[in-house]
Amino acid sequence: MEPDLFTAAAEQRQEQDPSSSPLAVRMRPRTLDEVVGQRHLLKPGSPLRRLVGGGTGPAGASSVILWGPPGIGKTTLAYVVSKATEKRFVELSAITSGVKEVRTVIDGARRAAGGYGKETVLFLDEIHRFSKAQQDSLLPAVENRWVTLIAATTENPYFSVISPLLSRSLLLTLESLTDEDLKGLLHRALTEERGLGSAVGLAKDAETHLLRIAGGDARRALTALEAAAGAALDKGETEISLASVEETVDRAAVTYDRDGDQHYDVASALIKSIRGSDVDAALHYLARMIEAGEDPRFIARRLMISASEDIGLADPTALPTAVAAAQAVAMIGFPEAALTLSHATIALALAPKSNTATTAIGAALADVRAGLAGPVPAHLRDGHYKGAAKLGHAQGYVYPHDVPGAIAAQQYAPDAVHGKRYYEPTRYGAEARYADVVEKVRERLGRSGPAV
Template sequence: MFDIPVPPLAERMRPHSLADYLGQQHLLSPTAPLRRMIEAGSPPSMILWGPPGVGKTTLANVIAHSAKMPFQTLSAISAGVKEVREVIAQARGRKIMLFIDEIHRFNKAQQDALLGAVEKGAITLIGATTENPSFEVNSALLSRCQVFTLKPLSSEDLTALVTRALQEDEVLKEKSVELRETEALFRLSGGDARKLLNLLEQSVEAADLQGEKYIIDDALVMQVGQRKTVMYDKTGEQHYDIVSAFIKSIRGSDPNAALYYMARMIEGGEDVKFIARRLLILASEDIGNANPTAMILANNCFQAVNVIGYPEAEIILSQTAIYLATSPKSNASYVAIKQARQLVQQTGDAPVPLALRNAQTKLMKKEGYGVGYKYSHDYNGNFAEQEFLPDTLVGTKLYDPGNNPRENEMRTRLRAMWKEKYGY
């Protein structure tokens, strides 16, 4: 007779009701719309978007349990159109809930197979993804679902989770465990509840009995964590550390370090679209108008790797990463839009100057809309000095060109047109 294996702690502690669910209070507080829909038994089709280990799968199970609906699960890694159609066929005559983990891995045909059933209400779809749904989910399917963003668990959530595990888990509560420190547990788990509980369980197993207690401290957790660390875990803390190092190496103009960290991502099986998307964002955020060609190349890289895939895509990624790393840098556009948004939050009701307003009616013309506007192309150099900002913001400079050859040219041109007005 074989012993039944004990599930991992993360599985043993998986909550089955909203009362036991920790975190995501922006979605599940008593007054939050999603909670009200769940409690009413009428949840919509939805996409749950968030990093690993924040409770996407658990929330889907809780929703299905609360709605008292037949529950089917598929993994986008192994399922295809055939499996999707089989589930839809089961829905004839009764509504079912279908949970698809990693839905971003479904291709267009697989996602399209869901459209009719979701639109007719034959199935309530819950898709989970760690990737931005705007990029990874077809617009037709996305329009039929509500997107809910899940956040990494706070330190308070993690503390409550560890406390609950030590007090309520059938295995751990039989041991006298003293948790002296939590910093290493929280840092290595990175807000991932599953990783936190697994690391806690491994630490308890590795702990020595001191007197009558198993002592858990940061030194033990670090020892256990380092022993379990892999070269690149694309679903855990390593993912964020390596990506951060990759971006900062390019920003710091070091192509060698950039290629090293990119190689670690490639060897770890990272999605080429994720790497290319990060390069595209960086091309605008960290290079911008210091070299506008960088964004063109990065966009072409993003399109190309989507068509080619591994392994050849690594050559395109390498070329682009090297180009961006060796390009002049400027974050002036990034800083400018941040300052502009902050200004709008403070003065978003400032009236538009009358000269710039669109006179669509006789009354508007009578009120002076459009009067005094100078059409730039009627003037020498296609420029006429006039005021574009609201009266309360006259002279406000949001864009400050970076100190590089291209943006210095832009600064010179702006100074020639606006003289001392903006301080260029």
């Protein structure tokens, strides 16, 4: 593989005519000192500084895994490392690339090192989308240092990256950009020649709106700024107004990444809003998940869990509703599945609440784990085999259907937990009926006294 002549030509064109590239590309940091945020990674003597200085990081790591939410500089850091070390930079995405593409890059890196004396940085975006076998294909290149691998992921690498690759890598956790970080970036983009060259200013309320739209994403902030600046200049204005921003960005990007931490935070908020019976908040979080492209099957699974965990016998129709929604979602998919998920979410949020199914099994499990089990009473044991009667198994068992009311007053639980009450019904919704029934049943069983 020859050196990347296309990339070199593109960089040359950008240097000759900076305006030919998007603002986000023109403002890409050229050195670590220009990187926005990530101060914990950029302090003197940090592993990243040592890597740029020509080392390979602690313990001889020859690959780097960058972990963090989208738009905070993972690609930028990889690019800066390659520029600072004067290495070839090759970028692949795990979404569109496979083992074949990886091997092609590795073969090219080996030839470039031998024929041109040029080492290669391979930046692999979204490595968590690679299967175990695909990640395994990277190991020889990493172990033999044919490439300097810089992999980016928005998912926890301890769950999404294979152990052999993780153990050979320097793991760097990137933090979300703050509003102050983005303010500094916007100011530089407005004033620097490679940016907008002070051709236009930025009103305070417009800046606030840009920061809200950005949601901590530097690319999003610069893209919105460039569009708003173009609108303002077209109208002959020297300052970007709030109106210009609103004209060019007609909706705020959803602060949610289906493969990152927001995935779990928003899902948690949805379930807690249902539990709290706030139907409007629940619909808000549902809308955020739908708008962000969340897998509708994931949402449906969460609703099924909520139906048993938080509603239970207070509304016995909640679980069938959630299950029916999950089946419908699997059959129709988005966009129509949004209606089904809304249907189920509203039903669950407004249903009477009871967590007795949760607390009952929790208490029973706690006793079992504490060793309170004991032998099954002899009269309840299996008697369907030769010799069972001699052992006393199934002897004395009273068949409930043979007695009035079909409730036989005999001991069912082992001695260790006889008299224990795990299920304590509420008086909410339909569970009020179960509360009356369980007291009558316990009385018939001779267990109407206080719980032990």
